[in-house]
Amino acid sequence: MSNSQDIDSANAKQEFTITVYTENQIGILNRIAIIFSRRKINIESLNVSPSEIEHIHRFNILITETEEVVRKLARQIEKQVEVLKVYFNTNEDIIWQELALYKVPTDTIQEKVLVERLLRENGARAVVIRKDYTVFETTGHRTETDKLIEVLQPYGLIEFVRSARVAIIKDSTGFNSKLREFERLDPGHDVIENEFLDKEKNVFTM
Amino acid sequence: MDTLQEVTTTPAAPKETKQVTGSVALLEGLIAEGTETIFGYPGGAIMPIYDAIYDYKEKLNHILVRHEQGATHAAQGFARTSGKVGVVFATSGPGATNLVTGLADAQIDSTPLVCITGQVFAHLLGTDAFQETDVINITTPVTKWNYQVTDANEIPAALAKAFYIARSGRPGPVLIDITKNAQMQLFDYEGYTPCTHIRSYRPKPIIRNEYIEQAAALINSAKKPFILFGQGVSLGNAEAEFQAFVEKSGIPAAWTILGAGAIPTDHPLNVGMLGMHGNYGPNVQTNECDVLIAIGMRFDDRVTGRLDKYAKQAKVVHLDIDPAEIDKNVKADVPVWGDCKETLPLLTKLVTEKTHPEWLAEFKAFEKIEKEDLIEPELNPQSGELTMGEVIHQLNILTKGEAVIVSDVGQHQMVACRYGKLNASRLTVTSGGLGTMGFGLPAAIGAKFGAPNRTVVAVIGDGGFQMTLQELGTIMQFGVDVKILILNNQFLGMVRQWQQLFNEKRYSFVDITSPDFVKLAESYYIAGKKVTERADLVGSLEQMLQHPGSFLLEVMVSKEHNVFPMVPQGCSVGEIRLK
Ligand SMILES: Cc1ncc(C[n+]2csc(CCOP(=O)(O)OP(=O)(O)O)c2C)c(N)n1
Numbered sequence: 001m002s003n004s005q006d007i008d009s010a011n012a013k014q015e016f017t018i019t020v021y022t023e024n025q026i027g028i029l030n031r032i033a034i035i036f037s038r039r040k041i042n043i044e045s046l047n048v049s050p051s052e053i054e055h056i057h058r059f060n061i062l063i064t065e066t067e068e069v070v071r072k073l074a075r076q077i078e079k080q081v082e083v084l085k086v087y088f089n090t091n092e093d094i095i096w097q098e099l100a101l102y103k104v105p106t107d108t109i110q111e112k113v114l115v116e117r118l119l120r121e122n123g124a125r126a127v128v129i130r131k132d133y134t135v136f137e138t139t140g141h142r143t144e145t146d147k148l149i150e151v152l153q154p155y156g157l158i159e160f161v162r163s164a165r166v167a168i169i170k171d172s173t174g175f176n177s178k179l180r181e182f183e184r185l186d187p188g189h190d191v192i193e194n195e196f197l198d199k200e201k202n203v204f205t206m
Numbered sequence: 207m208d209t210l211q212e213v214t215t216t217p218a219a220p221k222e223t224k225q226v227t228g229s230v231a232l233l234e235g236l237i238a239e240g241t242e243t244i245f246g247y248p249g250g251a252i253m254p255i256y257d258a259i260y261d262y263k264e265k266l267n268h269i270l271v272r273h274e275q276g277a278t279h280a281a282q283g284f285a286r287t288s289g290k291v292g293v294v295f296a297t298s299g300p301g302a303t304n305l306v307t308g309l310a311d312a313q314i315d316s317t318p319l320v321c322i323t324g325q326v327f328a329h330l331l332g333t334d335a336f337q338e339t340d341v342i343n344i345t346t347p348v349t350k351w352n353y354q355v356t357d358a359n360e361i362p363a364a365l366a367k368a369f370y371i372a373r374s375g376r377p378g379p380v381l382i383d384i385t386k387n388a389q390m391q392l393f394d395y396e397g398y399t400p401c402t403h404i405r406s407y408r409p410k411p412i413i414r415n416e417y418i419e420q421a422a423a424l425i426n427s428a429k430k431p432f433i434l435f436g437q438g439v440s441l442g443n444a445e446a447e448f449q450a451f452v453e454k455s456g457i458p459a460a461w462t463i464l465g466a467g468a469i470p471t472d473h474p475l476n477v478g479m480l481g482m483h484g485n486y487g488p489n490v491q492t493n494e495c496d497v498l499i500a501i502g503m504r505f506d507d508r509v510t511g512r513l514d515k516y517a518k519q520a521k522v523v524h525l526d527i528d529p530a531e532i533d534k535n536v537k538a539d540v541p542v543w544g545d546c547k548e549t550l551p552l553l554t555k556l557v558t559e560k561t562h563p564e565w566l567a568e569f570k571a572f573e574k575i576e577k578e579d580l581i582e583p584e585l586n587p588q589s590g591e592l593t594m595g596e597v598i599h600q601l602n603i604l605t606k607g608e609a610v611i612v613s614d615v616g617q618h619q620m621v622a623c624r625y626g627k628l629n630a631s632r633l634t635v636t637s638g639g640l641g642t643m644g645f646g647l648p649a650a651i652g653a654k655f656g657a658p659n660r661t662v663v664a665v666i667g668d669g670g671f672q673m674t675l676q677e678l679g680t681i682m683q684f685g686v687d688v689k690i691l692i693l694n695n696q697f698l699g700m701v702r703q704w705q706q707l708f709n710e711k712r713y714s715f716v717d718i719t720s721p722d723f724v725k726l727a728e729s730y731y732i733a734g735k736k737v738t739e740r741a742d743l744v745g746s747l748e749q750m751l752q753h754p755g756s757f758l759l760e761v762m763v764s765k766e767h768n769v770f771p772m773v774p775q776g777c778s779v780g781e782i783r784l785k
Contacts, residue, residue: 023406027342027352034347075530079372081351084406182405 016070016088020059021175023082035076036063048163053179062165083180089169096167100145102136102152103159122148145205223394231395235365238398241293243267243655245277249297251337252324254389257725272676273495274301276648278308282317283652286635287610289374294321299337303508307642309379312349314639318377320368326387328356328385341383350378358391366401375409376528383430411529411543421523421540422556424497430565431457432495437464438502439629444547448516451554456561458569460488462503464638467628477569481509481621482773486782487572492517493780501525502546506534515778525549541767580770591764594621594693600744602627610653611776616669617699620769622665644673650688651680667721668694678730682754689750690758694725695765703768727758734758
C-alpha cells in the first residue's frame with residue numbers, strides 16, 4: 001500500500017472545521033453527535049443554524065484531530081440519510097468568528113477606565129448600558145476574545161459567554177447550485193464527488 | 207415533517223381519497239411493498255395495528271414469535287434467504303427495546319429490515335407514560351434511519367421512505383415508531399406511492415470509468431492477483447457478474463463468511479474462507495499477493511487480523527457501494543465506488559483473459575497441508591468422540607449443497623462456515639458482524655419463510671440454543687419446518703477454546719449444563735433424537751432430513767475440541783496456526 005508520505009502529514013492533529021448541510025429534521029443532531037461520541041472524539045464547538053436555503057440547516061463542528069480521522073468522520077456523517085453534504089477544512093481554508101459577551105459593573109467601568117478607549121482597543125461595543133451593569137460584545141478569534149477577558153477581569157467581570165465557531169469556507173461557490181443537483185433524480189458528478197479522483201490522482205502509477 | 211414532504215414521487219393521476227385509519231394505511235402500504243410475512247408481538251401501544259391486521263389475514267401472514275428479539279432475527283433470516291425486506295412489529299417500551307440486539311445485528315450485517323413499533327399517545331410523549339421509552343434515541347446508533355410518526359397523514363410517506371432506505375444502496379434496518387393516536391386517526395388516504403428518490407440520500411455513488419480503467423490496468427499487470435469477496439456480491443444480486451469476472455481473469459477468490467456461496471464452494475477458483483478461522487492458504491496468501499481485489503467486503507478485524515501487517519506488499523483495489531468503507535480499515539490504491547452489479551461487468555470487459563496456474567498451485571499446496579493435517583482427521587475420524595466437522599461433513603453429503611445452513615455463534619458456527627458446502631448464494635445465514643448468540647433458531651424460522659422450498663438446517667451450540675429456545679413455540683404453533691441440529695460440547699466452546707489457548711485453561715464459567723433437549727422439543731410437540739455414537743450419526747441425520755416437519759437432533763460432540771486454523775488475536779494473517 002502506498003502514500004506513506006500522506007499518512008505522515010495526516011497524522012498530525014490540528015483544528016478542523018467540519019461543515020455539514022442537512023435537512024431540517026428532528027434527530028439529525030443526535031445522529032451526527034454519536035458519530036463523534038462513539039469514537040470518543042470531543043466536539044470543541046458546535047453551531048447549528050438555518051442556512052441560506054430554506055429547510056436546510058448548516059452545522060459547524062470544531063474538533064482537533066488528524067486529517068485521516070476527519071476524512072473518515074466526514075464520510076460517516078455524509079452517509080446519514082438526511083445529510084446532504086459534508087466539508088472539512090483547516091483554519092487556513094476558512095474565515096471564522098466567535099461572538100463573545102462580557103458583563104461588567106457599570107460603576108467600576110466608569111470609575112476606572114475610559115470606556116471609549118477600552119472599546120476601541122478591543123474592537124468591542126456596548127450592547128446594553130444599565131446603571132448596575134454594562135454588556136460588551138465582541139467578535140473574533142479565540143485569542144482576541146480571550147484577551148478582553150483579561151482586560152476586564154480586574155474591573156469585576158461578572159459574566160462571560162462565548163458562542164460556537166461560525167465559519168465561511170474561502171474556496172466555496174455556495175450550496176444553492178448544488179442543491180438543485182440534489183433535487184434531480186439522477187444527480188450529476190458535481191454532487192456525487194469522488195474525493196479520491198480529485199485529490200489522489202497520482203496515487204496509482206503503473 | 208419537512209423531509210417527508212421532500213420525498214419525490216412520480217406524479218400520478220389524481221387519486222380517489224378515502225377515509226382510513228393510520229393502521230389501515232400502514233397495512234396497505236406494506237402490501238404495496240410486497241410484504242407477505244410479518245414477524246411480531248402485540249401489546250397495548252400497537253393494538254390498533256393488530257386490530258386492523260385481523261381483517262388482513264388473507265393477505266398478510268403474521269408470525270407470532272415468543273420474544274421480540276426473535277422477531278428481528280427471524281426477519282433477518284427471511285431477508286437473507288429471500289433477498290426481500292424483513293418486516294417486524296413490536297409494541298412500545300419493552301417490546302421495542304427487545305428489538306435492539308436484532309437491529310444492531312442487521313445494521314452491521316447490512317440486512318434490510320423495516321421495524322414498526324407502537325408508541326404511547328403523542329400527548330404523553332416525554333412524560334414517562336406507561337411503557338414509554340425513547341425508542342428513536344435508543345435505536346439511532348443501530349438503524350440506518352428511523353422516524354417517529356405522530357400523525358396518520360405521515361404514515362404512507364414514512365413507510366415508503368423506510369422501504370426505499372432499507373433496501374437501497376448498502377441495505378440496513380430502519381425503524382418507524384408510530385404513536386397510538388396516529389394508528390387510530392382517520393385521514394384522507396390517497397393510496398400508496400413508493401419512494402424512489404430522497405434528495406439528501408444517494409444510495410449509489412456514480413461510477414467513474416477512470417477508476418475502472420486503473421483497476422483493470424493494475425489487475426492485468428499483476429503476477430499474483432487475489433480476490434476477496436463479501437456479502438456485497440449477493441446483496442447486489444451480482445453472482446453471475448462476479449463469476450464471469452473470476453473466470454475471465456482466472457484469479458483465485460476467497461470469501462468472508464457473509465460472502466460464502468457467491469460462487470459455489472467447489473468452484474475451481476474458490477480457494478476458501480478468510481479470517482480468524484478461515485483456511486490456511488487464503489490467509490497466508492493475503493500477505494503474498496501483489497494485487498488484492500476486495501469486492502463488497504469491509505475488512506473486518508476478524509478478517510484482517512493485525513492491520514499494520516496486513517497485505518502491506520499489495521496494491522489494493524476496493525469495490526464497494528458504501529464510500530465510507532473505502533480506506534476505513536485498509537487503504538485502497540484504486541477505489542471503485544459503486545454497485546458491483548454495475549462495476550464488475552465494466553471491469554470484466556477490460557481485464558485480459560488469463561489463467562494463473564503457478565499462483566493457483568501455491569493455494570493448492572496450502573490446501574493439501576491443511577487437508578492432511580487438519581481437515582481429514584476432523585471430517586473422517588476413525589475413533590474417539592464425534593467431531594463437529596464430521597457432523598457438518600455428513601450433513602453436506604446428504605444435502606448436496608442445496609440446503610440453507612443457518613448457524614448460531616461459537617465454534618459450531620466456524621465449523622459450519624468452514625465445511626458447509628453451498629451451490630449458490632443465500633444458502634448461509636449467520637451473524638457475522640455482531641456475533642449474536644441466540645441468532646440461529648429464530649433466524650432459521652425466518653429463513654424457512656424466505657426459502658420455503660429448501661431444507662433449512664439450524665446448526666446451534668448448546669449455549670446459544672438456550673438463549674432463544676422459546677422460539678420452539680413459534681415453530682410449534684406455525685408448523686415451521688426447521689431442522690435443528692444442536693452440537694452439544696457441554697461448554698461455551700468458543701470461550702473455552704480461548705481460555706485454553708490464552709488463559710492457561712482457567713475455564714471460568716464456561717461449563718454450561720443443559721436440559722434434556724429432546725424432551726424439551728417433545729414438550730413443544732417437535733420430534734427429536736439424541737446421538738452419542740458415530741455409528742448412529744448418518745442414520746440420524748437422514749432421519750432428521752426426511753422427517754416431515756421440524757426435527758431436533760442433538761449430537762454429543764467432543765468436549766474440548768478446538769477450531770483450527772486460527773489467527774490468534776493480535777497476529778497477522780500470515781501467522782495463522784494449524785494447531
Ligand atoms: C449474546 C452473546 N453473549 C455472549 C457471547 C460471547 N460468546 C461467543 S461464542 C460463545 C460460546 C458459545 O457457546 P455454544 O453456544 O455452546 O457454542 P460452541 O462454541 O460450544 O459451539 C460465547 C459465550 C456472544 N457471542 N453473544
